[in-house]
Amino acid sequence: MQSCKISNNKLIALLNNELPAEESKAVKEHIEKCSRCEKLYFELEQTYMLISEKRILKPNPYLYTRIEQKLKNIEQEKVLRPKYIQVLQPVLFSFVLILVFWGSLKLGDTYTKIYEQDKNTLTYSTEYYLNDLEQENLELILLND
Amino acid sequence: MTDKELIEQIKNKKESAFKELIDKYQAMVLNTCYSFLHDKSNAEDITQEVFIEVYLSINKFNQKAKLSTWIYRIAVNKSLNFIRDNKKRNIIKSIDYFFTEGKNKELQIADDTQSGLDKEREHKKRLDLLHQAIGNLKRKQKIAFTLNKLENQSYEQVAEIMDLSIPAVEGLIHRAKLNVQKEILKILKKKL
Ligand SMILES: [Zn+2]
Numbered sequence: 001m002q003s004c005k006i007s008n009n010k011l012i013a014l015l016n017n018e019l020p021a022e023e024s025k026a027v028k029e030h031i032e033k034c035s036r037c038e039k040l041y042f043e044l045e046q047t048y049m050l051i052s053e054k055r056i057l058k059p060n061p062y063l064y065t066r067i068e069q070k071l072k073n074i075e076q077e078k079v080l081r082p083k084y085i086q087v088l089q090p091v092l093f094s095f096v097l098i099l100v101f102w103g104s105l106k107l108g109d110t111y112t113k114i115y116e117q118d119k120n121t122l123t124y125s126t127e128y129y130l131n132d133l134e135q136e137n138l139e140l141i142l143l144n145d
Numbered sequence: 146m147t148d149k150e151l152i153e154q155i156k157n158k159k160e161s162a163f164k165e166l167i168d169k170y171q172a173m174v175l176n177t178c179y180s181f182l183h184d185k186s187n188a189e190d191i192t193q194e195v196f197i198e199v200y201l202s203i204n205k206f207n208q209k210a211k212l213s214t215w216i217y218r219i220a221v222n223k224s225l226n227f228i229r230d231n232k233k234r235n236i237i238k239s240i241d242y243f244f245t246e247g248k249n250k251e252l253q254i255a256d257d258t259q260s261g262l263d264k265e266r267e268h269k270k271r272l273d274l275l276h277q278a279i280g281n282l283k284r285k286q287k288i289a290f291t292l293n294k295l296e297n298q299s300y301e302q303v304a305e306i307m308d309l310s311i312p313a314v315e316g317l318i319h320r321a322k323l324n325v326q327k328e329i330l331k332i333l334k335k336k337l
Contacts, residue, residue, distance in 0.1 A: 008334070012326040040333055047271045047278075047329050051294050057179050059171040060189050064164055067196050074197070 002030045007037050015045055148212040155203050167196055174220045180295035181224035183276045191227055195220045217306045221288055278328035282321050289314050290321035
């Protein structure tokens with residue numbers, strides 16, 4: 001007897017009458033003896049068959065009224081939007097203003113700190129430099145003399 | 146009124162023309178959406194959206210195309226977008242379905258001893274299985290297969306809606322049919 005796996009792969013072809021006579025016979029023989037494959041074939045057939053089942057829905061009698069209402073809402077939103085903007089704009093503007101003010105304060109703070117740090121290192125290194133130069137100059141003068 | 150006249154009048158914001166267009170095409174739109182969504186209430190919601198889109202973009206409508214073709218396209222796109230947006234929810238639903246149902250119980254072959262209610266339940270499950278298999282198709286296969294097999298549109302009509310050649314549509318539907326059967330068998334094997 002043909003194995004379940006081989007038969008399984010041919011169930012679809014069998015359903016669609018696409019198997020050569022000999023193969024078709026072999027699969028059918030298997031199905032007769034194997035209850036699992038028989039069940040699979042039956043279910044596949046019964047399920048796929050439902051494709052041709054026709055159901056026709058009747059339109060909802062309130063369809064037009066609902067669409068009309070939705071379109072009105074859409075129109076209204078368009079009219080209302082400028083009003084929103086009228087209220088929102090000053091609020092947004094003041095918010096941005098506060099943000100900029102607060103931000104500049106914070107920035108100023110950090111820059112002061114950086115400046116303070118920079119000043120220290122700068123003076124330090126400059127002093128060194130100047131000293132070196134001075135010493136060098138003095139030595140050069142002495143040597144030249 | 147012809148479609149051409151309807152379009153002209155809708156462009157001129159004549160409400161009665163829009164109402165006439167809805168009356169003419171509402172059954173077609175509703176049933177097309179239902180073929181994709183398999184749910185009456187969702188299909189009704191999307192039908193509303195389809196006509197709203199028709200109304201709002203009537204100026205973009207190309208007069209060379211047929212009005213029904215254009216409306217079909219909007220209906221298909223809206224339905225598929227709805228499915229895409231709800232995919233997450235649907236996946237959870239189908240996982241839930243497989244875990245809550247008994248494995249062998251649900252596949253008992255209907256026989257004479259079964260009550261009408263059982264048969265109805267069995268039928269509903271097979272239908273769900275079929276819809277799940279169609280739902281797993283690739284986009285183009287799904288559109289062609291659904292329009293042809295569930296909406297009874299001819300290959301010519303499907304080709305026009307999808308803007309494809311007839312052989313291309315035939316190819317899509319043939320592959321879709323095999324894939325649907327394969328998918329059904331795959332799910333059945335897991336459950337049997
Ligand atoms: Zn077997």
